[in-house]
Amino acid sequence: MQTALTTYQQFAGEDFTPNPMQEELFTRITTEGDNPALLLKAPTGSGKTEAVLIPSLDSERRLFFIFPTRSLVDDQIKRCEEYLQRASEKNRRSYALVVDRGSEVSRTVFHNGEESKEGKRHLYDGDIILTTFDKFLYRFFGFGEPNKSYIFPFRIHHSKKQNLFCFDEVHAYDQVAFVNFQRLVKALYKANLDMVVMTATMPDTYQNELHFLDTVDYIDDNKLKLESWQKQKQERDNPNKTIKHIAAKTEKEVTDKIQDCVSEQYEADKRIIVTIETIKDLVPVYKDMKAQDDSENIFLYHGRLSNHQRKKVYKKLKKLEDTDKGYLLYTTSAIEVGCDLDAHLLITELCNPDSLIQRAGRCNRKGKIEGAEIVIVGNKIPSFLSILSEEKTEKYLEKLKQQSGDYFNPSDILGLMEYEPHSDYRAEVLFDMLYEYVYQARLENKPLHDKGLVITRSFAPSLTLTTKIPDTESSKQYPENAVSVSISSCIAWKDKDRNESVNQKFKVFHRFYDERDKKFKFVRLNRGGSIYFKELFVEVPECYFSEELGYVEPPKVFEDRGTRGYRRNFVYHTTEEGKPKEIWLYYLKDFEKPQPEDEIQLPPAETADAGPQEPEKSFETPPESGEQLNLFEID
Structure with missing residues (x-):
C-alpha cells in the first residue's frame, strides 16, 4: 500500500504534503478491514475536504459528499473535477463525478485526463457524488425525480464499490434539520456503513448526540501538532489575526460604524469582507459604497441572488485572490460555510460565537497575511438570530472586549456555545415512519410515503421566487432567476412589531408533474389546504428584481390569519370569475409559547379545509405508541 505522502502527491500534485490530520484520516479510511465512523473536528482552512477525498479515491470507494446548501455543492464542483481529471490521467481508467441538486442533475466522466461522453448510468453510479442534505434525505427514502425509485436506497446500502458518506459543515444543521441529520447518521451507522462527519464549530451538546462516532480532534487534542506543522511546512509566518470590538447600540449606529471602518481601511490592493446580518440592511450599505466608488472590485453576495450571479461573483473573487489583487465584498452569513476566501480584513456585525469563528476562517485563511484583523461592531446580536441567553451574551461581549487589541482566540468563546439540540417529536416520528416503511416493510406507513413528504429542515416550507414562469408550450421547464426562500418571509404579518x-x-x-405528457407544468394557485403538497412559485415583476442586487425583499403575497392548534394559517387573495376569492393555506408551526386567544383567527366555514374543531393547545404531547401522526391531510 502506498504511503499517505505518495498518494497525496499522486492525486494533488508533487508539491502537496499532507498535514497530520490528513495523514490520520488516510490511515483510517484506507486500512483494509477498518470500518470508519468518524467525527472530524478541525479548524476552517485545514484541508478537511482533501483529508477525505484523496483517501477515498485511493481506496476506490464511492464518495458521497453531502453539504447543507446548493451553493456549497457548486463551490466543490471545479475542485472535484480537477482531482478526477488528474486521477484519470495517472491511473488510466475512467472516473465519474455526479452532481445531484434534485431538479438539476449532471454526470461528468473523465478518461485519460480528458472529459469524455459516455452512455447514461444510474444517478448514483459515480466515484464522487456531490449533493445536498435535503436531496440525499429524499433519495434515502426512495424519492426520485419526479417518481419514486427504490434503486436509491439500494445503491446507498448495497454497492460493488464500498461507499463512504461524508457530511461537511454539519454545524449548519439546527432544529428540525439536526433531528433528521442525527437520525440519518445513526441509521447509516447501524447499517454498518462508513462515514465521516466534519465540523469546525459544533457545540459539545450537539456532539454528544453523535457519541457513537469516533472523534478525531484537531481543534483541542491535536491543535498544537497541526499548528506546528502549518507553521513549518506551509510557512504560515503570520497565523494570527488581531481582533477589535466597536460598541454600537442601534441598527443604524452599527451600519454607520461599519461604513466608517470601511472608509478608513479601504485600499485597492486589500481584500476586505463586510458581513451584515440582513439583506435589507446590507444592500443600502453596498449601494452607498458603489455610489462613492464605482470600482469593478466591489461585490455583493447573499442568498437571494440568482444562482448564476452567485457563481459569477465567487469566480471573480477567486480570480482576484489568485492574482493577489484586492476586493471589497459585502455579504451576509452566506459567506460562513464553504467559501474558500482569504481576506486581510473582516468587518462583521456582532453575531453568535459559532458564526464569528466561521467568518474569522475567511480572514488570513492561509496564515500568511501580516496585520490581518477582525473588527466586530455592535453590542447586541439581532434577536431573531441570537442563540445565547442574556447572561451568556454579557459574557460573550466581555470576552470580546478582553481580546480587543490582541490576537483572536476562538477557543475562548467556544465554551459559550452550550445550547441544547432542538427536539421536535413530530420530525422524529415522521423520519421513523418513513424509515420503517422503506427499510422494514411496515406497510401501515405506506400512506405517508405515498404522499412524498419529507420535512428536511423546518416545518415552514420554502417557495421559489422567479421573474418568469415557463410558457405552457415551452420546452424549458424551470423558471428564470429562481431563488428559494422560506414561505414565512412572503407572509404579511400583523403583530406588535409589524404591520405589513x-x-x-x-x-x-x-x-405539478403531468403523468400523461411526462413533464412538469405550472398552473395558477386555485386550491387551499396543506402547503406541504404544493410546490409554489411566485412570479415577481422584473422591476422588483436586479441581477446585481437579487431579490432585496421577498414580496408579501400572503396574509397571516393566526394559528389554530398546530397550524399556522394564511390566505392568498385572488379572483375567480371576476369576484374576490380567499384561498386558505396552512403549515405546521414550530413549538412555542401558547398564543393568546385574541390572536387566533379561524377561517370561514365555507373555505376551511377541515370541519369545526375546538381550539387546541400550541403544544401537544406525542400520540400513544402505535398511533399514526395524522397532521397532513390531503385535500
Whole structure:
C-alpha cells in the first residue's frame, strides 16, 4: 500500500504534503478491514475536504459528499473535477463525478485526463457524488425525480464499490434539520456503513448526540501538532489575526460604524469582507459604497441572488485572490460555510460565537497575511438570530472586549456555545415512519410515503421566487432567476412589531408533474389546504428584481390569519370569475409559547379545509405508541 505522502502527491500534485490530520484520516479510511465512523473536528482552512477525498479515491470507494446548501455543492464542483481529471490521467481508467441538486442533475466522466461522453448510468453510479442534505434525505427514502425509485436506497446500502458518506459543515444543521441529520447518521451507522462527519464549530451538546462516532480532534487534542506543522511546512509566518470590538447600540449606529471602518481601511490592493446580518440592511450599505466608488472590485453576495450571479461573483473573487489583487465584498452569513476566501480584513456585525469563528476562517485563511484583523461592531446580536441567553451574551461581549487589541482566540468563546439540540417529536416520528416503511416493510406507513413528504429542515416550507414562469408550450421547464426562500418571509404579518400589507401584484403558481405528457407544468394557485403538497412559485415583476442586487425583499403575497392548534394559517387573495376569492393555506408551526386567544383567527366555514374543531393547545404531547401522526391531510 502506498504511503499517505505518495498518494497525496499522486492525486494533488508533487508539491502537496499532507498535514497530520490528513495523514490520520488516510490511515483510517484506507486500512483494509477498518470500518470508519468518524467525527472530524478541525479548524476552517485545514484541508478537511482533501483529508477525505484523496483517501477515498485511493481506496476506490464511492464518495458521497453531502453539504447543507446548493451553493456549497457548486463551490466543490471545479475542485472535484480537477482531482478526477488528474486521477484519470495517472491511473488510466475512467472516473465519474455526479452532481445531484434534485431538479438539476449532471454526470461528468473523465478518461485519460480528458472529459469524455459516455452512455447514461444510474444517478448514483459515480466515484464522487456531490449533493445536498435535503436531496440525499429524499433519495434515502426512495424519492426520485419526479417518481419514486427504490434503486436509491439500494445503491446507498448495497454497492460493488464500498461507499463512504461524508457530511461537511454539519454545524449548519439546527432544529428540525439536526433531528433528521442525527437520525440519518445513526441509521447509516447501524447499517454498518462508513462515514465521516466534519465540523469546525459544533457545540459539545450537539456532539454528544453523535457519541457513537469516533472523534478525531484537531481543534483541542491535536491543535498544537497541526499548528506546528502549518507553521513549518506551509510557512504560515503570520497565523494570527488581531481582533477589535466597536460598541454600537442601534441598527443604524452599527451600519454607520461599519461604513466608517470601511472608509478608513479601504485600499485597492486589500481584500476586505463586510458581513451584515440582513439583506435589507446590507444592500443600502453596498449601494452607498458603489455610489462613492464605482470600482469593478466591489461585490455583493447573499442568498437571494440568482444562482448564476452567485457563481459569477465567487469566480471573480477567486480570480482576484489568485492574482493577489484586492476586493471589497459585502455579504451576509452566506459567506460562513464553504467559501474558500482569504481576506486581510473582516468587518462583521456582532453575531453568535459559532458564526464569528466561521467568518474569522475567511480572514488570513492561509496564515500568511501580516496585520490581518477582525473588527466586530455592535453590542447586541439581532434577536431573531441570537442563540445565547442574556447572561451568556454579557459574557460573550466581555470576552470580546478582553481580546480587543490582541490576537483572536476562538477557543475562548467556544465554551459559550452550550445550547441544547432542538427536539421536535413530530420530525422524529415522521423520519421513523418513513424509515420503517422503506427499510422494514411496515406497510401501515405506506400512506405517508405515498404522499412524498419529507420535512428536511423546518416545518415552514420554502417557495421559489422567479421573474418568469415557463410558457405552457415551452420546452424549458424551470423558471428564470429562481431563488428559494422560506414561505414565512412572503407572509404579511400583523403583530406588535409589524404591520405589513399584502401586495396583490404578484401571481402565485403551483408546479405539478403531468403523468400523461411526462413533464412538469405550472398552473395558477386555485386550491387551499396543506402547503406541504404544493410546490409554489411566485412570479415577481422584473422591476422588483436586479441581477446585481437579487431579490432585496421577498414580496408579501400572503396574509397571516393566526394559528389554530398546530397550524399556522394564511390566505392568498385572488379572483375567480371576476369576484374576490380567499384561498386558505396552512403549515405546521414550530413549538412555542401558547398564543393568546385574541390572536387566533379561524377561517370561514365555507373555505376551511377541515370541519369545526375546538381550539387546541400550541403544544401537544406525542400520540400513544402505535398511533399514526395524522397532521397532513390531503385535500
